[in-house]
Amino acid sequence: MIAVAVVDAETPGNVGTIARSMKNFGLSELLLVDPPELDPDGEAYGFAGQARDDILPEARTVPFEHIVENYHTVACTAVPNEDASSHVRYPAVTPRDLADSLADVEGDVCVVFGRERVGLHNDELARCDEICSIPASADYPVLNLGQAATIVCYELRDLTVERDQHPESLHTTAAAVAVEGLHDEFGTFLEAIGHAEEKRPKTRRMFRRVLGRARPTGREVRTMRGLFRRAREGIDRREE
Template sequence: MNVSVAVVDAQTPGNVGTIARAMKNFGLSDLKLVDPPELDPDGEAYGYAGQARDDIMPSADVVSFAEIVDNYHTVATTAITNEDATKHVRYPFVTPRELVEELKGIDSDVCLVFGREDVGLSNEELAEVDQICSIPASEDYPVLNLGQAATIVLYELRALTVEETQLPDITDRADQPAIEGLHDQFEGFLAAIDHPEEKRAKAGRLFRRVIGRAHPTGREVRTLRGLFRRVEQKLED
């Protein structure tokens, strides 16, 4: 399954560039433009596109809305989050996160369709697409900027478009004897600064909690021990 992005009648060139950049961020490359504004290679669209100015922007296809509907499983986005079928031409809506699971069962190519900055897609256009996606937002102000909306949707679809990279495991954590040495040195530091004896055990427990959460590296432990050592030496002078 290939995922394309279509922007319908964008009024601001910068938004086209912002969407192209988000596509590059999340592994997409096929940009379709319906009735686009002039996209000057020296203008804001290419300026906002980042590295997408080199490939996605120059290779974008200008197409009609009918071509998109005829050739793709279409998913339109809207800021309207109606709760029943009587308030809008299309119901129900899915969130971007829910959309991921639904698209996993689609065999045809998919096109995400984003509408105009001010009014979005018309009811006639929404009636022609296959699915509607809406981003849950505050009822007081549910309308997102076009570029923001596209970035959120593409981020949620990253499981379909990019290979997830696992965060590296912590492999350079200092060994336990070095960490215990740091705790011993902290006790010596408390004594050197004449911290009240009845409070030292509590301070030691708090320090142990901090170090336990931090997973310090060997270098970090050595640096901390060196600092404590210098303070103790200064106090002895």
């Protein structure tokens, strides 16, 4: 289980935004350390979307000690692009790599976000197990607390969202039989364009390697197969 903790948030709206991002990406346990007042008629609930029905009202207020004593903690720094001189904990993992680093952690995990302006204090960072920092443009690297939480929650989706909830066209690699059908169509296409017969095996192996690295979806395979077929049919008609 992965929880999210927000330490000493200044604005209720950011708490609501974080709760909404959690709902988007399959997280449900929200812990608050020294939170602002969360009025059911105020901006926290207004910003929370559907998370106002469960995540926000069920959020628990706890001391920071509770988090470090009961969870494997990942501290998310407020300012991206930090280096070894920036604080007491380095190196930092990026959000993209965070899911991989947590995949084998035993027990519950808590991703900890700090204050809007100064982030987590050095003594708080020192008590966490890992640090996560978001790469950003050097021209303006400071992210809003809600933005930072949304990025991190998104990158954790492989650990928190069931794979069968992802749209097939975006996330599911095509079935082997469909891929083999594309390879057959490509072979027929090579014949149609008059590709040298002695070069066809090597060309087909190259195409297989490229396709293997790409891991196309079912929709992509169907589209490419259709393109090769229409091109071949067009060549056949011109030759008639």
